Amino acid sequence: MLAVIIPLVIVAVVALAVLVLWLGLRVIHEDESGLVVNKTGEPLAPGRLIALAGEAGYQAELLPPGWHFPLWRFLHSVERVPLLTVRPGEIALVVANDGATLPTERLLGRVVDCEHFQNAIAFLRKGGERGRQLDLLTAGTYRINPALFTVITAQNALQHGTDPRRLRVTQVPTDTVGIVTALDGRTIAAGDLAGGMVFEHESFQKPQAFIAHGGCRGLQEDVLLAGAWNINPWFAEVEQIPMTEIPIGYVGVVVSYVGKEH
Numbered sequence: 034m035l036a037v038i039i040p041l042v043i044v045a046v047v048a049l050a051v052l053v054l055w056l057g058l059r060v061i062h063e064d065e066s067g068l069v070v071n072k073t074g075e076p077l078a079p080g081r082l083i084a085l086a087g088e089a090g091y092q093a094e095l096l097p098p099g100w101h102f103p104l105w106r107f108l109h110s111v112e113r114v115p116l117l118t119v120r121p122g123e124i125a126l127v128v129a130n131d132g133a134t135l136p137t138e139r140l141l142g143r144v145v146d147c148e149h150f151q152n153a154i155a156f157l158r159k160g161g162e163r164g165r166q167l168d169l170l171t172a173g174t175y176r177i178n179p180a181l182f183t184v185i186t187a188q189n190a191l192q193h194g195t196d197p198r199r200l201r202v203t204q205v206p207t208d209t210v211g212i213v214t215a216l217d218g219r220t221i222a223a224g225d226l227a228g229g230m231v232f233e234h235e236s237f238q239k240p241q242a243f244i245a246h247g248g249c250r251g252l253q254e255d256v257l258l259a260g261a262w263n264i265n266p267w268f269a270e271v272e273q274i275p276m277t278e279i280p281i282g283y284v285g286v287v288v289s290y291v292g293k294e295h
Contacts, residue, residue: 057103059096059111066176067096068112069104082131083181085157091180093153117175117184122202124263125170126195128183132156132163140217141167141267144241153178167217167240169265199266203257211257211271213237218250226290227252236260240268254291 061067074089083093096111104111119125127150129142142162147155149170170184177184183193190197205211217240221228228249234242236257257264257271264271279285 057105059101059104061096061098061101061113063098065098065113065115067101068092068114068178068180069094069096070110070112072108072110083153083157083178085154091178093157093178093181095153095176095178097176114176114179117170117177117186119170119172119175119186121172123172123187123200124202124265125187125200126185126265126267127166127168127170128185129156129161129163129166129181130183131181132161135162135164141165141240141265143244144168149173149175150177150182150184151175153181156181165267167244167265167268169263171263203262203264203271205257205259205262205271205273207259208276209259209273210276211262211273213253213255213257214270214272215243215248215250215253215268216270217268218244218248221249221251224294225292227254229291230255236262237269238263240265 059067069092071084071087071089071092074084074087077084077088077090082091084090085093095114117125132142135142139162142164143160144167145156145159145161147153147159147161150156150166150168175184185193185195185200187197187200190200203211215228215237218228228251231243231246231248233246234240234248237243237253237255262271277285
């Protein structure tokens with residue numbers, strides 16, 4: 034009799050262990066992350082989409098690669114999210130689906146320190162703003178919460194009504210300059226046709242610095258010289274024109290349309 038019972042007990046224990054593992058264990062592979070949705074918990078505040086304190090709904094923190102236990106299937110669902118890749122020579126634009134309200138005078142959400150949008154908790158707690166973002170993603174691989182951020186790459190640009198060519202790194206060839214028109218910033222002073230020069234924006238690659246130092250929206254006095262530049266097309270438009278050539282024996286007379294009156 035005992036010889037019959039012991040095998041049955043072993044089988045039952047193994048079956049129970051398998052059931053427990055199936056109910057609570059989640060395995061995330063190296064090339065993906067886990068997006069957790071709580072099926073129970075306090076409801077989110079009105080207007081919020083992402084949970085920061087275990088509320089019901091999409092959770093801000095992604096599961097990293099590895100084994101995670103317990104995440105009971107009757108309490109949580111887990112969606113495997115592939116890594117986001119931005120190819121060399123391209124950029125990616127970001128839209129935040131949750132966050133603070135964007136001020137009416139601004140077009141794009143301000144830059145916050147959130148590890149290139151990989152730290153959703155930091156983005157929300159540091160005042161990241163809902164909507165299109167000033168910051169962008171350059172070439173690389175990222176773990177980004179798709180419930181909080183919509184990322185527009187060259188591969189999915191058409192699905193979001195964007196020309197894929199706008200998501201290439203801006204190339205200004207030799208003997209050419211880039212004429213810049215900023216789409217965000219303060220209003221240009223009355224009487225001026227272009228915004229004056231500001232500093233520390235690294236050739237319009239740091240739009241938050243441009244705005245913080247008083248940069249104006251509209252045509253810019255500053256230009257882009259030959260090189261490759263990571264420019265957010267939501268923040269600035271670049272028109273490339275040939276450099277002005279002055280032949281030997283001639284001089285160039287400059288008329289300025291910015292600055293104080295004569």
